[in-house]
Structures are given as C-alpha cells and as structure tokens.
Amino acid sequence: MNKEKSYSSSGLKIFLWVALVLLVNGSALAKSSLNMTQGVTEFSKIAYDLHMIVLWICVVIGVLVFGAMIYSMFAHRKSKGVTAAQFSHSTTAEIIWTVIPIVILIIIAFPATKALIKMEAPTDAEGKNIVMDMTIKVTGFQWKWKYDYLDEGISFLSTLKSDSNIARQIGSGINPATVENYLLDVDHPLVIPVDTNIRILLTANDVIHSWWVPEFGWKRDAVPGFVNEAWTNVKKIGTYRGQCAELCGKDHGFMPVVVNVVSKEDYANWVESQKGEQKVAAVKNNAQWSKVDLISKGKEVFNSQCATCHQATGKGMPPTFPALDGSAVVNGPIDEQIKTVVFGRKGTAMAAFGGILSESDIAAAITYTRNAWGNTAKDVAQPKDVKKIKNS
Amino acid sequence: MKKTVLKTALFAVLMFGFAFALIPLYDTFCEITGLNGKTSGQVEADLVKNQVIDENRKVIVQFDSSVNSELNWEFRPTEFEMEVIPGKFYHTEFYAKNLSNKDITGQATYSVTPAKASLYFNKTECFCFTKQTLKAHEEVKMPVTFIVDTKLANDVKIMTLSYTFFKLES
Amino acid sequence: MSHAETHSHDHDHDHKPKGFVKRWLMTTNHKDIGTLYLIFSLTMFIFGGALAMIIRLELFQPGLQFVQPEFFNQLTTMHALIMVFGAVMPAFVGFANWMIPIMIGAPDMALPRMNNWSFWILPFAFTMLASTFFMDGGAPAAGWTLYPPLVLQGGHNLAFAVFAIHMLGISSIMGAINVIATIMNMRAPNMGYLKMPLFVWTWLITAFLLIAVMPVFAGAVTMLLTDHYFGTSFFNAAGGGDPVLFQHIFWFFGHPEVYIMILPSFGIISEIIPTFARKPLFGYVSMVYATAGIAFLSFIVWAHHMFSVGMPLGGELFFMYATFLISIPTGVKVFNWVSTMWKGSMTFETPMLWSIAFIILFTIGGFSGLMLAIAPADFQYHDTYFVVAHFHYVLVTGAVFAIIGGVYYWIPKWTGNMYSERLGKIHFWWSVISVNVLFFPQHFLGLAGMPRRIPDYSVQFANWNMWSSIGGFAFGLAQIFFCIIVWRTIKGKGTSKATDRVWEGAKGLEWFIPSPAPHHTFQDGAPVNDEHLAHVSSH
The missing domain is CATH 2.60.370.10 (Ctag/Cox11)
Known part of the structure; x- marks a missing residue:
C-alpha cells in the first residue's frame, strides 16, 4: 500500500516535471517563434494587428462550427437510439449563414484597405504626405544582394558570411548551433539611419528575388529589367535579419538580408567612412598589388564568392562544380583562367563575374587559387590583367 | 453528343489561343493602368x-x-x-x-x-x-x-x- | 438491396475480355479504366510521397546532411508536379470513370475509346517527367510554378517537362470532354440535372474548369519553350518581355487548378456524410450553386498569389476583395455538411471518419486561406511556411482525405469485399494525428519567418522542423499501411463479402447494383425511380 503510494507520488512528480519543462519550453517558444513579429515599423504593426484580428475571428467561427459539429456527433448518433430527422433545407438558416460571413468580411476589408492605401501613398499622423529622405536601390543577384545608396554614391555587395557558408556544407562537421546567426549573417550589412523615411527601389540582375525583413513588415519582389518601389521608416535601432523569399535557384536559402539600423550620427559617420573606403578601393583597383596582399584579399573574396560551389577546400562538388585544387585551368595559362572568371562558361554553372566583382577582387581571387592547396602555378594576376581581358 | 464534344473541344482550342492573346492584352492593360x-x-x-x-x-x-x-x-x-x-x-x-x-x-x-x-x-x-x-x-x-x-x-x-x-x- | 435482381441477372462477370493486354491495355470499359486511373494515382502518390520523405529528412535538423541544394529544389518541384498532376487529379478521374456512369444510369462513358487513350497517355507523360532526374543537370528545379527567368536556366529538362505537361494536359482535356459529354447526354430517363448526385455535379463543373484552363497552361509552357529554344522574348526583359506576365498566365490557370483538385472532394464528402447521418444532404440546390460560384470566382482571384510582385493599389484591392468572396460559398458548403449531420442518426465507419476530419481540417486550411487573402498581412505570409501549411491543409487533409474516404466508401462496391473496419480505423487515427504533427507546426515556422523552398534553415526553426519531419515520416508510413489495406480488400483477405447496399443509409443508383459491380451495368437503360435517388428536387 505504502509502496504503491510512493510509486504514484513519484509518477506524479515526473508528470509535474514534464509539465514544468513543457511549460517553460512552451513559453520560451511563444516568445520567439510561435507568432508573427510585431516588428519595428508602423507597417509591421499593421500587418500584425490585421493578422491577429483575422486569427481571432477564425478561432471564434471555428469554435462555433466545430462545436456544433462535435455536439451533434455525440448527441445524434445511432447508438443512442435516435432516429434521423428528414429535413433537407431551411431558407432562413441559409440566408443567415450567407449574410453573417458577408458582414464579417466587410468588417475585415476596412482596416485592410486602409493599410494598403497607406503603403501606396505614405502619410503621417495628420494625413499629410510623407517626403522621402533617401533612396536605396536593392539589386538581387544569384545569390547575393547589391545595395546602391543613390544619394551618396555608395555601392557594395552583401553575401552570406563565410562561417555560415562553411558550416552549411554537407559533411562540414560543424554544428550549426555553434555558428552565430547561422545563415542569417552577411559580410556587408545594409546600414540605414533610424527614424528616416527611406525609399527602396528593387530590381534584379538575373532571376526574380524577393527582399524581406520580417521586422519591417513586407517583402517585395526584385524583377530583372523592372523596378519596384517600397518604403520603410524604422523606429528602433538594432540589427534585423531576413532572407530572400522567392526561389532563385541553388542557393536561394543562402542569401540573407541583414540591416543595421543606427542613429543618424552613426549613419553620417558610416557614410563618410564608406566613401573613404570606396575611394581607396578605386585606387587599389588600378594599382599594382603585392603577391601577399593579393593572396590575403583573394582568400576573403574566394570564401565569400566562390566557395559556395568550389568549396573552401578547393575540392568542388564534381561533376557540376569542378575542383580547383589540381584543376587544369587553375594550373594552366593565367589568361584562360581570367577569361573563365570574367566571362563565365556558357552551358555550365560558372557565372560571369566580370560585371559583378571589381577587377582587383577578381585578380586577388585568381591569384589565391593559383597559390592555394596543391596548385603549382604560383603566379600572380594583377587588376590590369583582368581589365585587359574584360575589355577584350 | 457529337455537338457537345465538338463544342467543348473547340472551346479548349480557343483557350489555348487565349493564352497567347494574353500577351498583347497584358501590354494594352499595362499601358492603360501603368502596371509594371x-x-x-x-x-x-x-x-x-x-x-x-x-x-x-x-x-x-x-x-x-x-x-x-x-x-x-x-x-x-x-x-x-x-x-x-x-x-x-x-x-x-x-x-x-x-x-x-x-x-x-x-x-x-x-x-x-x-x-x-x-x-x-x-x-x-x-x-x-x-x-x-x-x-x-x-x-x-x-x-x-x-x-x-x-x-x-x-x-x-x-x-x-x-x-x-x-x-x-x- | 431489394433492387439488385432487376439489373443483375443479364450482365454477369463473364463479359470481361480475357488476357492482360485485352483486359487492361485495350480496355474501353469505364470501370476498368477507373481502376487503372486509381492504381496509377496510388503509385504516383507513393512516388511523390517518397520525394517528400527525402525533403523532410533533409529538413529534420539544420545544416545540410543528405542532399545538395540544387537536388533539394528538384525534389520540391517534382514532389509538387507529381502530387498535383499524377496523384490527385488522376484519382478524381478514376472516381469519375467508375462512378459517374453508374450514378446517372449510363452504360459507359460517352467516348469509351478516347477514354482508353486519355489514361494510357499518362504513364508516358510521367515516365518522361521522372526521367529528367537522370538527365545531365537533373530534373526541373524552379518550383512547380515554373517561374521564368529561373526555369529558363534549367537546361534540357525544360523541354521534357513541357512535353510531359502537354501530354497530361491533353489527357485531362480529353477526360473532361468525356465527362461533360457523358453527363449531358447519357443520363437515364428521369435523371434530371437537379436529381444528379452532388459528386456528378461537382465533376461536371470541374470538367468545365479543366477545358478552360489546361489549354492556357499548355500555352504558357509553350511560350517558355520558345523563349528557351527559339529566341522569343515573351518573358525575357532583355527582349522587351515581362517575367511577371508568366505569373499572371500561370495563376490564371493555377487558381482554377486548385479548385479542380478540391471540387470533386466536395462531391465525395457530400455523398458520404448523408449516408452515415442517414439523412438527406442539407441544401442540395445551394450546394450546386455554391460549387458553380466557387468555380466562377476562381477565374478572377489569380493575382492573390502575387501580392508582393508589385501591383498597383487598384489591383491589390480587387484581388483581395474577390478572394474574400470565395469564403462565402465555401462557408455555405461547410454549414450544409454540419446541418446534414445535425439531428441525423450517425454511425462512424471509416469513410465517415475521413469525411469529418476533412470538414474540420479543410476548414482550418480555409481559415489560413482567408488570412492569406488579406494583402497587407500577405506581405508577411507570402512565400513562407505559413503558405506551405495552408495549401497542405487544403490539399492533403482536404483533397487526399476525401480521396481516401471515397476509396473506403466505394471499395466494397468495386471489389465485392468489405475492407477491414479495424484496420481502416487504425489507418485513420494514425493518419489524422500524424498529418497534424506534420503540417500544423509549419504555421508557426512561417509566422516566425521561415521562407519556403529552402534546404537549410537558421537554428531558431529547428524545433518545429523536427516535429514536422517526425509527423511526416509517420504519415508516410500510414499510407504504406493504406496500400496494404487496399491490397487485402481486393484479395478478400480477412474481410467479409459486401452486400449490394453496403451501407445502411446509402442512397443512389450505385447501391442498387450487385457488389462487386458487374463488368457492364445499365446496358439496357436504367429504370430510375425517385426511390433510387439520393436527391429528389421536390421542394
């Protein structure tokens, strides 16, 4: 008797523990990943509110309809000896359940329409038109983003950070949980000022992409040859992460969007430093580089732009993505390799990088591959060599 | 019966043509509305x-x-x-x-x-x-x-x- | 039961052609062709399901473990194409072939030889489609929506996919013409339009949708083909085309297409519920109008799949409102089913269980559909797992559940054997629990920001993906179990003989012929009295 009691009490204990663990887990989940984010813009809040309104309407309708059905399943069963009624229509009932949904839909349509109008023609609290403070052009590439600050003349590529890129490979042996912001981090995030009306133009270079930061409350397609427009005004400083949302080929899952929202002063400073850096880059693009510099820069470029296919180890993923370690092209005449990188290889997965990367980046990446792993060429490509072939 | 079959088959053929007709229709539509x-x-x-x-x-x-x-x-x-x-x-x-x-x-x-x-x-x-x-x-x-x-x-x-x-x- | 003798004695089992080739390859018998369609559909369901299992295996945990991203994209693309065109659509054509002539008292389909042809095209079409897996560069990988310019990067698999689509399109159109010709011309005397079973009605409307949109789809993929091989620029911006135009054409086809996959399910559910509630279908006429209304609306809502593509305000509003409207006739249907159950005298055999699960889970899919219709919220939902959850609720717990329920409902009539009620119930509970573990967490994943069609994900999504995969494996296994149940029923293992009436509350002509249904029925016309019918428009 006693023993039994202790059994049952230990059973109860286990049950309570399990319940507690589930509860803690559950509430942690509720915070992080059960529902849509409220975000950090006016628009994300609107989307969230609409989402919640309709969700609750659906829950109420569901409870009523399923409740009636489940009641009926218990009350009107043959095993209880009921005989079936034989009615087969009721005009009143049918009118009621046509009219009520119409009313509900009209109620939903109002806030939804208001939200769309606001998105299309941005207005402030007094209903006055908002004037945009700056314009950023977002261009989707397979598989990276390019950001052009049209007012400032700043321009850069934003690619998946190499630690994620290395960890994601099959057989990498790296646990994704150990990588900070796995798959949601980039080498050069978009930087924008807080509390600023920003016009965002979207287009693409190759296929359709879709630019999405959940915290901003919308996604918009980037279509090659066309320009789409959207706008945002972020109210809170922070780093916000999203992903490409339109299937764009092999590495669709590996082109995150990262936006650093900073104070206006920090933004001004950042713009200055970027302009400086771009000047330096322009000079470097025309300069003669030392082999050491080329190799160290080249490793960086290779890991962010080339390792997706050819792998950081240079082993590639044959047959689609050939190995560069021991490759005939990488160990052959250097002009042939430059041509391959600049113009791509028609009919293969090799893209033309001539229009995407700078000449110095291409020269550096090529130099790196010719000196890395077991490769024996050991020679050097200079930016001017790349330029010569690019313009040939 | 023959009539039904002919009519439906003709309708299907017309719908195939309609897909191609959508190209100029879409262009006109875009010109009127500014779409795209x-x-x-x-x-x-x-x-x-x-x-x-x-x-x-x-x-x-x-x-x-x-x-x-x-x-x-x-x-x-x-x-x-x-x-x-x-x-x-x-x-x-x-x-x-x-x-x-x-x-x-x-x-x-x-x-x-x-x-x-x-x-x-x-x-x-x-x-x-x-x-x-x-x-x-x-x-x-x-x-x-x-x-x-x-x-x-x-x-x-x-x-x-x-x-x-x-x-x-x- | 009592009417069996009026039809049975003069068409017994001896008229079946002998030999495999004559019986199956050259058959013009609607029942045999129906059987072929159903077997083909089940085969494709298992094949498409196997692809889904690999997808769920890869998504079981973060990081890439089993497949490369480009192969993953092939898997999602082929899974969708095979399930849509190979599993769900042929299953409904199978039901149509088997049941429509019997339900309206016709001796066969109107065009029996074309019927043979429209089936035998299918295995070739899908062999061709599946063969792309072994091609250089693999199978199509741009998603079943085949959006350019991405799909044009795919190499020669595009040509194979397009020709396969042409063939299965021709097959569907011929099947649809056959259904229309049969229903409009071969009804037994006294079988007025408003006396037809609802399954026949939903299929008639579906057939019209098919001949209206399958040719449009064929045209769209033809333009992809010429863009790829003959230098046209329909969808190529560089040549003055517009890639977004393809999306408009595709969804002009695509939205009616999803109703092609759900309207016959409505028909099946509308047959099953009255039988087990022992009560006539509530609101028969409004069901017919609701079905027609849904079909009509399906042509004017297509761009709700494209809210984030960048449409002008007027367009977004129009497509949002039009989509709202669809929930009204759909709601009518759900209310009518519940009212049919209300004050009935219900029993819960396996087909009824699947139908009840259909109503609840399809409605949940409808709710998320209503949420997706709200354009400003769709800017968040679009292309996330929320959408994946939505369309799997309407297509798996909707269309597929109705198909499985329909198989349990009619298989005694087809084979003459009752399935094992015990195994059927195990299959049901196993499926209904696992399918919710599989798809419900995907709502959370989508809301938390996980895009669809990605082979790997950030660790914050790991928890629910694991649950979803576990549910997926369990649901997959349950369907292997289903195959075993079907096999045992056909072979009569562990089962009893079916009566002619099969179900106590069954109404409709199919229950007045023997079980199994003889090879030929109603050769000399069917003497249809109102007492044979489930629906008598006498109000």
Whole structure:
C-alpha cells in the first residue's frame, strides 16, 4: 500500500516535471517563434494587428462550427437510439449563414484597405504626405544582394558570411548551433539611419528575388529589367535579419538580408567612412598589388564568392562544380583562367563575374587559387590583367 | 453528343489561343493602368496643349541606371535628379560607354516607379527598346526628353526613371 | 438491396475480355479504366510521397546532411508536379470513370475509346517527367510554378517537362470532354440535372474548369519553350518581355487548378456524410450553386498569389476583395455538411471518419486561406511556411482525405469485399494525428519567418522542423499501411463479402447494383425511380 503510494507520488512528480519543462519550453517558444513579429515599423504593426484580428475571428467561427459539429456527433448518433430527422433545407438558416460571413468580411476589408492605401501613398499622423529622405536601390543577384545608396554614391555587395557558408556544407562537421546567426549573417550589412523615411527601389540582375525583413513588415519582389518601389521608416535601432523569399535557384536559402539600423550620427559617420573606403578601393583597383596582399584579399573574396560551389577546400562538388585544387585551368595559362572568371562558361554553372566583382577582387581571387592547396602555378594576376581581358 | 464534344473541344482550342492573346492584352492593360511601370509611348499633341501648369508644384524625378552583368558597358545618368514642374518639357542625358575592344549591341528596358506615376510620365525622345550598337570604346550621350502630366496624383512627390541595359545576343 | 435482381441477372462477370493486354491495355470499359486511373494515382502518390520523405529528412535538423541544394529544389518541384498532376487529379478521374456512369444510369462513358487513350497517355507523360532526374543537370528545379527567368536556366529538362505537361494536359482535356459529354447526354430517363448526385455535379463543373484552363497552361509552357529554344522574348526583359506576365498566365490557370483538385472532394464528402447521418444532404440546390460560384470566382482571384510582385493599389484591392468572396460559398458548403449531420442518426465507419476530419481540417486550411487573402498581412505570409501549411491543409487533409474516404466508401462496391473496419480505423487515427504533427507546426515556422523552398534553415526553426519531419515520416508510413489495406480488400483477405447496399443509409443508383459491380451495368437503360435517388428536387 505504502509502496504503491510512493510509486504514484513519484509518477506524479515526473508528470509535474514534464509539465514544468513543457511549460517553460512552451513559453520560451511563444516568445520567439510561435507568432508573427510585431516588428519595428508602423507597417509591421499593421500587418500584425490585421493578422491577429483575422486569427481571432477564425478561432471564434471555428469554435462555433466545430462545436456544433462535435455536439451533434455525440448527441445524434445511432447508438443512442435516435432516429434521423428528414429535413433537407431551411431558407432562413441559409440566408443567415450567407449574410453573417458577408458582414464579417466587410468588417475585415476596412482596416485592410486602409493599410494598403497607406503603403501606396505614405502619410503621417495628420494625413499629410510623407517626403522621402533617401533612396536605396536593392539589386538581387544569384545569390547575393547589391545595395546602391543613390544619394551618396555608395555601392557594395552583401553575401552570406563565410562561417555560415562553411558550416552549411554537407559533411562540414560543424554544428550549426555553434555558428552565430547561422545563415542569417552577411559580410556587408545594409546600414540605414533610424527614424528616416527611406525609399527602396528593387530590381534584379538575373532571376526574380524577393527582399524581406520580417521586422519591417513586407517583402517585395526584385524583377530583372523592372523596378519596384517600397518604403520603410524604422523606429528602433538594432540589427534585423531576413532572407530572400522567392526561389532563385541553388542557393536561394543562402542569401540573407541583414540591416543595421543606427542613429543618424552613426549613419553620417558610416557614410563618410564608406566613401573613404570606396575611394581607396578605386585606387587599389588600378594599382599594382603585392603577391601577399593579393593572396590575403583573394582568400576573403574566394570564401565569400566562390566557395559556395568550389568549396573552401578547393575540392568542388564534381561533376557540376569542378575542383580547383589540381584543376587544369587553375594550373594552366593565367589568361584562360581570367577569361573563365570574367566571362563565365556558357552551358555550365560558372557565372560571369566580370560585371559583378571589381577587377582587383577578381585578380586577388585568381591569384589565391593559383597559390592555394596543391596548385603549382604560383603566379600572380594583377587588376590590369583582368581589365585587359574584360575589355577584350 | 457529337455537338457537345465538338463544342467543348473547340472551346479548349480557343483557350489555348487565349493564352497567347494574353500577351498583347497584358501590354494594352499595362499601358492603360501603368502596371509594371511601362509608360505610355508617344505624347499626343493635345496632351501637351491641355496642360494647366501650376508653377508652384514641384516633383522630383530621379534617374537610375542598371547594367546587366553580362554587358561590359559603363552606363549612368549624367545627373542624379531633377526638380520638375508638371506640364513642362525637360531634357536629360544618359552616358554610355563600351569598355571593351569589341563592338557590342545592347538594348535598354525602362520602368518608372511608383507604378501609379508611370502613366503620367511621357517621353518624347528616348532610347528604350531600340538596339544600340557601340563600337569598341565608343562613348555616347543618350537623350531623354520628357514631360510629367499635370494629372499626376498630388501625393506623388518623387518618382524614378530607371533604365536597364542588357546585352543583345547576336 | 431489394433492387439488385432487376439489373443483375443479364450482365454477369463473364463479359470481361480475357488476357492482360485485352483486359487492361485495350480496355474501353469505364470501370476498368477507373481502376487503372486509381492504381496509377496510388503509385504516383507513393512516388511523390517518397520525394517528400527525402525533403523532410533533409529538413529534420539544420545544416545540410543528405542532399545538395540544387537536388533539394528538384525534389520540391517534382514532389509538387507529381502530387498535383499524377496523384490527385488522376484519382478524381478514376472516381469519375467508375462512378459517374453508374450514378446517372449510363452504360459507359460517352467516348469509351478516347477514354482508353486519355489514361494510357499518362504513364508516358510521367515516365518522361521522372526521367529528367537522370538527365545531365537533373530534373526541373524552379518550383512547380515554373517561374521564368529561373526555369529558363534549367537546361534540357525544360523541354521534357513541357512535353510531359502537354501530354497530361491533353489527357485531362480529353477526360473532361468525356465527362461533360457523358453527363449531358447519357443520363437515364428521369435523371434530371437537379436529381444528379452532388459528386456528378461537382465533376461536371470541374470538367468545365479543366477545358478552360489546361489549354492556357499548355500555352504558357509553350511560350517558355520558345523563349528557351527559339529566341522569343515573351518573358525575357532583355527582349522587351515581362517575367511577371508568366505569373499572371500561370495563376490564371493555377487558381482554377486548385479548385479542380478540391471540387470533386466536395462531391465525395457530400455523398458520404448523408449516408452515415442517414439523412438527406442539407441544401442540395445551394450546394450546386455554391460549387458553380466557387468555380466562377476562381477565374478572377489569380493575382492573390502575387501580392508582393508589385501591383498597383487598384489591383491589390480587387484581388483581395474577390478572394474574400470565395469564403462565402465555401462557408455555405461547410454549414450544409454540419446541418446534414445535425439531428441525423450517425454511425462512424471509416469513410465517415475521413469525411469529418476533412470538414474540420479543410476548414482550418480555409481559415489560413482567408488570412492569406488579406494583402497587407500577405506581405508577411507570402512565400513562407505559413503558405506551405495552408495549401497542405487544403490539399492533403482536404483533397487526399476525401480521396481516401471515397476509396473506403466505394471499395466494397468495386471489389465485392468489405475492407477491414479495424484496420481502416487504425489507418485513420494514425493518419489524422500524424498529418497534424506534420503540417500544423509549419504555421508557426512561417509566422516566425521561415521562407519556403529552402534546404537549410537558421537554428531558431529547428524545433518545429523536427516535429514536422517526425509527423511526416509517420504519415508516410500510414499510407504504406493504406496500400496494404487496399491490397487485402481486393484479395478478400480477412474481410467479409459486401452486400449490394453496403451501407445502411446509402442512397443512389450505385447501391442498387450487385457488389462487386458487374463488368457492364445499365446496358439496357436504367429504370430510375425517385426511390433510387439520393436527391429528389421536390421542394
């Protein structure tokens, strides 16, 4: 008797523990990943509110309809000896359940329409038109983003950070949980000022992409040859992460969007430093580089732009993505390799990088591959060599 | 029975044709509504005459360019933006240079955002959808003359004319 | 039961052609062709399901473990194409072939030889489609929506996919013409339009949808083909085309297409519920109008799949409102089913269980559909797992559940054997629990920001993906179990003989012929009295 009691009490204990663990887990989940984010813009809040309104309407309708059905399943069963009624229509009932949904839909349509109008023609609290403070052009590439600050003349590529890129490979042996912001981090995030009306133009270079930061409350397609427009005004400083949302080929899952929202002063400073850096880059693009510099820069470029296919180890993923370690092209005449990188290889997965990367980046990446792993060429490509072939 | 079969089969064939008919229909639809940023092609003479100009109304027109990565050209607007008064003619130029040692033919597409403004952006001179062949290292200025219709919605304060140049495969 | 003798004695089992080739390859018998369609559909269901299992295996935990991203994209693309065109649609054509002639008292389909042809095209079409897996560069990988320019990067698999789509399109159109011709011309005397079973009605409307949109789809993929091989620029921006135009054409086909996959399910459910409630279908006429209304609306809502593509305000509003409207006739249907159950005298045999699960889970899919219709919220939902959850609720717990329920409902009539009620119930509970573990967490994943069609994900999504995969494996296994149940029923293992009436509350002509249904029925016309019918428009 006693023993039994202790059994049952230990059973109860286990049950309570399990319940507690589930509860803690559950509430942690509720915070992080059960529902849509409220975000950090006016628009994300609107989307969230609409989402919640309709969700609750659906829950109420569901409870009523399923409740009636489940009641009926218990009350009107043959095993209880009921005989079936034989009615087969009721005009009143049918009118009621046509009219009520119409009313509900009209109620939903109002806030939804208001939200769309606001998105299309941005207005402030007094209903006055908002004037945009700056314009950023977002261009989707397979598989990276390019950001052009049209007012400032700043321009850069934003690619998946190499630690994620290395960890994601099959057989990498790296646990994704150990990588900070796995798959949601980039080498050069978009930087924008807080509390600023920003016009965002979207287009693409190759296929359709879709630019999405959940915290901003919308996604918009980037279509090659066309320009789409959207706008945002972020109210809170922070780093916000999203992903490409339109299937764009092999590495669709590996082109995150990262936006650093900073104070206006920090933004001004950042713009200055970027302009400086771009000047330096322009000079470097025309300069003669030392082999050491080329190799160290080249490793960086290779890991962010080339390792997706050819792998950081240079082993590639044959047959689609050939190995560069021991490759005939990488160990052959250097002009042939430059041509391959600049113009791509028609009919293969090799893209033309001539229009995407700078000449110095291409020269550096090529130099790196010719000196890395077991490769024996050991020679050097200079930016001017790349330029010569690019313009040939 | 034969009639039913024939009618339904004919209907199916017509629907196949309808898919192709959607192409011109869509173009017309876009021209009427401004969907996809296409502007109405040619300015009609009376459109210009009928403009009631409000000298105090200012709209910013931005110019933007993209070059597809397969085309080895430099291509950019000569000025970034312009303040315009709807109803008046303006003129700007885009600069293009063939960076390569070969003659290359390119073709430009354009779009105007926001979509609802594109209807009211009229070009009298432009280089869109015509083949442009640039000789090796040739530079050209490509002119655009345009007029923003006074019927443009009042809430549009800023619009962008964007060109993308693609390489035309020979 | 009592009417069996009026039909049975003069068409017994001896008229079946002998030999495999004559019986199956050259058959013009609607029942045999129906059987072929159903077997083909089950085969494709298992094949498409196997692809889904690999997808769920890869998504079981973050990081890439089993497949490369490009192969993953092939898997999602082929899974969808095979399930849509190979599993769900042929299953409904199978039901149509088997049941429509019997239900309206016709001796066969109107065009029996074309019927043979429209089936035998299918295995070739899908062999061709599946063969792309072994091609250089693999199978199509741009998603079943085949959006350009991405799909044009795919190499020669595009040509194979397009020709396969042409063939299965021709097959569907011929099947649809056959259904229309049969229903409009071969009804037994006294079988007025408003006396037809609802399954026949939903199929008639579906057939019209098919001949209206399958040719449009064929046209769209033809344009892809010429863009790829003959230098046209329908969808190529560089040549003056517009890639977004393809999306408009595709969804002009695509939205009616999803109703092609759900309307016959409505028909099946509307047959099953009255039988087990022992009560006539509530609101028969409004069901017919609701079905027609849904079909009509399906043509004017297509761009709700494209809210984030950048449409003008007027377009977004129009497509949002039009989509709202669809929930009204759909709601009518759900209310009518519940009212049919209300004050009935219900029993819960396996087909009824699947139908009840259909009503609840399909409605949940409808709710998320209503949420997706709200354009400003769709800017968040679009292309996330929320959408994946939505369309799997309407297509798996909707269309597939109705198909499985229909198989349990009619298989005694087809084979002459009762399935094992015990195994059927195990299959049901196993499936209904696992399918919710599989798809419900995907709502959370989507809301938390996980895009669809990605082979790997950030660790914050790991928890629910693991649950979803576990549910997926369990649901997959349950369907292998289903195959075993079907096999045992056909072979009569562990089962009893079916009566002619099969179900106590069954109404409709199919229950007045013997079980199994003889090879030929109603050769000399069917003497249809109102007492044979489930629906008598006498109000």
